Amino acid sequence: MSELVNCILDALPEILVKIMKIDKELVKSLIESGKLRVAPTPDPRLGDYGVSLHFLLKGIERDKWVELGNELSRELYAATRDKCWVERVDFVNGYLNFTLNYFNMLGKLVDLLVKGEVSKELMNVGRGIKVIVEHTSANPVHPLHIGSGRNSVIGDTYARLLRKLGFSVETRFYVNDLGRQVAILAYGVKIVESKSISRPEGIKPDHWYGVIYALTNILIELSRLREEIKGKLSELVDLCEKTCNNILSEEATGNIPRDIAFTICGISLKRNLKLETLKQAKSLYIKLKQLKKMSSNSEVSTLLSVLEDLRTRVKEYYEYVKAERALSANFPEVYNALRTEVRNHLEAEKEISKLMSQAEKEDPETLQFFRRICEDVLNGFKQTLESIGINFNAFDFESSSEVLSEAHNVVSDLLKTNYAKVIEGGAVEVDLNAASRDHDYIRNLFHPDQAGRFVVRRRDGTTLYITRDIAYTLYKFRKLGAEKVYNVIAVEQSREQRQLKAVLYILGYLKEAENLHHFSYEMVHLKGMRMSGRRGVYYTIDEMLIDNKLSILKKLMEKEKTQNIEELIQVADKIAIANTRAVLISVDPGKVLVFDPEKAGEIEYGVIVEYAFVRAQGIIRNLWGLEFLDNSTEVCNKILELAKSIRETELSVEEKKIVESLAMFNSVLSKSYIEMKPNKILEYAVNLALDFNRFYEKYPIISERDESKRNIRVLITVLTMLALSELMDIMGFPKLRRM
């Protein structure tokens, strides 16, 4: 209700100056600095909006407040009555409280929501400016999980919001098909296909390739860890031998207690009994850690650091073993095929590196192979995303010649600047520390951190992820003609995204740097589970949808309605989409989202909105026999007709609340856009729905005998329905007729 707030603020200075004898400029600066502000009251009985005057009343005796306050109220009422929908002004405890005339506000809402002025106003924000929203962009090596889901839903919702605001929006998915991860998958697929094992019916390609990727990765990691553990163990034994000798030769054990000395010497003596050593290492670790708390010497520290290395690796090893066991049980044939081939991590790495460099050198056969796999996985992605109402305008491949060749141009352009040079070995490095000394823009990007350096070309002449990302960004701006770009990418990449901006700046693309926005969001954590694509442990969007659908179906069945089962499933389907999308935008993007699959059924933001929308439709259906979703124009015409004949009536608290909430409609949307917080839209919709539920529960609508009351209630119902409908469009909720 910023209009209203401003309206009151406009009237305020003159009256304060007149009555309190304060300097006009002072009042103006107080308003500008936000010291003097109009805010909603905590209780509607006090009024609707209030201004705190305490800091102005500071020097004035308390018993004179009332007199002064009443005078202020009178004057303010006279000044705001006609313009700002103000009905009365009261002075309470140092606050000036304004009570509004909601009936008049209703008229304004009809113009906004029914006559569509709100959308005209909103369309003015974007004015057709071309915006590219890049989102999801998950590595095509395993199915989309809840983390990618958060990305997708945030990205899609934001894109929908931008469209509503009049931007010309294009959504794009950047396919990272040149990375190590895809190479690992390709390596695995090659083996699996060579044994002519193919995807069983009924398994989606993304899930299938996810298994191959994880198992290949697990086998490689296990081999690597085995070797590293072996190395660390012999390092430990050597160290123990040395320490043991020192202890013996010094005759005294120094700082080292006798039992620890025993263990150390024991490890050195049993050097060939590895299994034993691992057990002893563990107990030595615990003992030394305690010892270090009390006293420490260099010998203890070195031993501890080796032991700590060993410990992390052993822990990691067991996590992989656990993952291996789970996957091999479900996919024995894939597992067996891979196990016979992936024996040594070094060999595997060699194969993988070969695949990577072949791809990067645009070897047609390799590229084609990569493409085939990625396209398969992407088909799985598309199916998943479509099921929650998400589509893309385009998929851009990292391996495309546009990106690859542009990446090399980027390197040579950078070399022409003062901030990039060929370093030892032949790699090319960009020095942003130097750049930030010359350019405030770059320093401020990283401040208070150091800007740092990074490599854009390896010594073998190939480019890196960031190099290609720079190229892709330029492609978005220059070839695709974007004026603004939003990259919906996890926070972990915020450094990379700043480097991207910095490089654009260095290359002279100042406007582009300014118009590149990192839409950052935090990670998703699963309760009681650590997700890892590399270990094949994840909670997929597909699963999430099914879980939600099942819990909804269960509830529907309990109701024992006479609807047929097919209809029930259709309803459950749609609600599951709304619920799933809702959970994923429910939390501020800057905060970690913790999700508990066990409680998936308890999350009902989607249902709440759907329910209110369905109820409102039901009321209109009963009243006029009109189906809103089929015939919204006729509903609008009817309501315009009705609005004309409406007579002024006092509104109830519940009605006022809805009216006020509806009046916030466009300010919520623009706030959500500016702050990049789609969660605000959901919050708004849910609160509106809850307010509406309370309203129709308490007051009869169709059966109300008093015509003017009935008309207002019908009007509020339609207005709410229109607002919810818009909000559901933005959030991508399917629109139900009945449930």
Added chain:
RNA sequence: GGGCCCGUAGCCUAGCCAGGAUAGGGCGCCGGCCUUCGGAGCCGGAGGACCCGGGUUCAAAUCCCGGCGGGCCCGCCA
């Protein structure tokens, strides 16, 4: 070692940038309400050191400083 983000009832979350009155919702829990527009609802209730400690202010969940706890980033990985 350096940098960024987060910390609000049993759980989740809004408010923090622009300080203001009784910290707003939801889940779960307890107790009520089905002959009136569809009960996936409504009404009532219990449950809070707004992480801790200082500071600024008439006024601090909000601003500043210092801690603590959690997450993330600092690769010739992506």
